[in-house]
Amino acid sequence: MPKIIVEKSPALKGSVKVSGAKNSTLPIIAASLLSQETCTLEDIPALDDVDVISEVLAALGVDINRHNKNILEINSSKITNIEAPYELMRKMRASFLVMGPLLARMGKARISLPGGCAIGTRPIDLHLKGFKALGANIEVGHGYVEAYADKLIGDKIYLDFPSVGATENIMMAATMAKGETIIENAAMEPEIVDLANFLNKMGADIKGAGTNNIRIKGVTELGKTRHSVIPDRIEAGTYMIAAAITGGDVLIENVIPSHIKPIIAKLIEAGIDVEEKEDSVRVIAKNGIKSVDIKTLPYPGFPTDMQSQFMALMSIANGTSVMIETVFENRFMHVDELKRMGANIKIDGRSAIIQGTDKMMGAPVKATDLRAGAALILAGLVSEGHTEISDIYHIDRGYTDIEQKLSNMGAKIYRVE
Ligand SMILES: CC(=O)N[C@H]1[C@@H](OP(=O)(O)OP(=O)(O)OC[C@H]2O[C@@H](n3ccc(=O)[nH]c3=O)[C@H](O)[C@@H]2O)O[C@H](CO)[C@@H](O)[C@@H]1O
Ligand SMILES: C=C(OP(=O)(O)O)C(=O)O
Numbered sequence: 001m002p003k004i005i006v007e008k009s010p011a012l013k014g015s016v017k018v019s020g021a022k023n024s025t026l027p028i029i030a031a032s033l034l035s036q037e038t039c040t041l042e043d044i045p046a047l048d049d050v051d052v053i054s055e056v057l058a059a060l061g062v063d064i065n066r067h068n069k070n071i072l073e074i075n076s077s078k079i080t081n082i083e084a085p086y087e088l089m090r091k092m093r094a095s096f097l098v099m100g101p102l103l104a105r106m107g108k109a110r111i112s113l114p115g116g117c118a119i120g121t122r123p124i125d126l127h128l129k130g131f132k133a134l135g136a137n138i139e140v141g142h143g144y145v146e147a148y149a150d151k152l153i154g155d156k157i158y159l160d161f162p163s164v165g166a167t168e169n170i171m172m173a174a175t176m177a178k179g180e181t182i183i184e185n186a187a188m189e190p191e192i193v194d195l196a197n198f199l200n201k202m203g204a205d206i207k208g209a210g211t212n213n214i215r216i217k218g219v220t221e222l223g224k225t226r227h228s229v230i231p232d233r234i235e236a237g238t239y240m241i242a243a244a245i246t247g248g249d250v251l252i253e254n255v256i257p258s259h260i261k262p263i264i265a266k267l268i269e270a271g272i273d274v275e276e277k278e279d280s281v282r283v284i285a286k287n288g289i290k291s292v293d294i295k296t297l298p299y300p301g302f303p304t305d306m307q308s309q310f311m312a313l314m315s316i317a318n319g320t321s322v323m324i325e326t327v328f329e330n331r332f333m334h335v336d337e338l339k340r341m342g343a344n345i346k347i348d349g350r351s352a353i354i355q356g357t358d359k360m361m362g363a364p365v366k367a368t369d370l371r372a373g374a375a376l377i378l379a380g381l382v383s384e385g386h387t388e389i390s391d392i393y394h395i396d397r398g399y400t401d402i403e404q405k406l407s408n409m410g411a412k413i414y415r416v417e
Pocket of ligand 1: 023024120121122127128161163164165187304305327
């Protein structure tokens with residue numbers, strides 16, 4: 001099995017270009033199922049997750065082709081199958097996002113239940129609550145969810161929690177429903193706005209994306225469009241921490257600074273200089289790292305997808321920090337791995353208490369999920385000796401060319417087969 005090896009590295013210098021956002025790309029590819037014509041998607045990141053959702057669409061009969069490295073062309077004029085099987089669903093939970101578009105376009109869908117995940121149980125009850133409110137019949141059995149509706153009818157849906165996936169799935173289902181759908185307590189993440197922009201360009205009528213109240217007026221059909229996905233704010237944040245943890249000076253290009261405000265704010269609080277430019281940020285770390293407390297929250301709060309990377313940074317900070325994870329109930333799997341590298345961390349329920357140390361040591365460790373893997377790479381950059389990370393298929397789900405991008409800035413990192 002391939003592994004990533006990281007050695008103690010000098011302060012990172014230079015620049016890095018952020019790729020298109022995984023969490024925009026996946027729902028936007030699913031949303032292409034709603035169109036009768038060709039959709040062209042630009043700035044698509046080269047990620048295993050993108051390959052998986054492309055396989056799901058191909059299994060539904062869709063014509064999907066990658067041109068150059070970053071362009072996808074999707075033609076869903078002929079959907080020949082409405083079933084997404086377990087074999088594909090088990091590789092990636094976000095495949096469940098094809099349910100809303102299939103229901104809207106075909107009036108039926110049969111999708112394998114996504115199953116558990118290292119970071120939490122991740123139920124889909126809110127997605128199903130939304131589909132039911134739109135008039136779908138839902139049956140769950142034998143590991144599958146089946147949904148039927150002759151015609152979806154708009155309704156008001158209050159989400160108990162602002163779930164990103166449920167907001168996206170319901171928004172897509174509602175684009176061709178009869179009348180108006182209102183999603184209350186909707187998620188407000190930038191990726192929701194990107195999806196709504198894409199749908200509106202195809203002819204949908206969606207207002208309020210980016211607020212907690214989204215209104216969707218149903219239209220009869222959606223057509224072709226061309227769309228570039230937004231930059232990945234979590235990839236950007238990960239490289240900002242790489243600069244900070246190594247005491248470096250790095251320009252992170254292709255970012256939308258307003259999307260990373262909570263990350264910038266916490267880095268500044270930790271004593272790091274961050275210069276915001278129009279579509280880049282420069283991170284300069286020369287005065288050491290102060291401990292800061294963090295609580296993860298839905299956007300615009302601090303993102304759960306940056307919690308483990310920040311924990312790697314806090315592992316070498318001056319002082320003690322408390323990190324509270326409120327979004328996922330089990331997102332501390334990286335703690336034991338960071339402790340193998342010398343970090344001093346205690347878990348108390350949903351809180352982690354991190355006492356900074358200057359004695360991080362390389363060790364064999366395992367990426368337990370995508371961002372846990374990123375945190376181990378970051379910790380490896382400042383640990384004495386050699387860090388050997390296994391189960392790196394998690395990392396390949398969400399980071400394009402990560403070893404290359406880090407090596408270009410001076411990091412000692414490589415992959416062995
Ligand atoms: C592909 C994608 O975009 N993934 C992101 C998306 O995941 P995802 O869309 O799965 O995350 P959600 O916002 O839905 O989940 C947040 C919380 O809501 C709970 N929940 C969710 C749905 C539901 O029906 N019932 C329910 O209880 C989940 O268990 C979790 O505790 O948002 C997360 C939260 O920002 C990010 O960490 C993921 O990177
Ligand atoms: C949890 C994540 O993704 P997913 O929802 O695709 O598992 C993530 O990107 O950190």
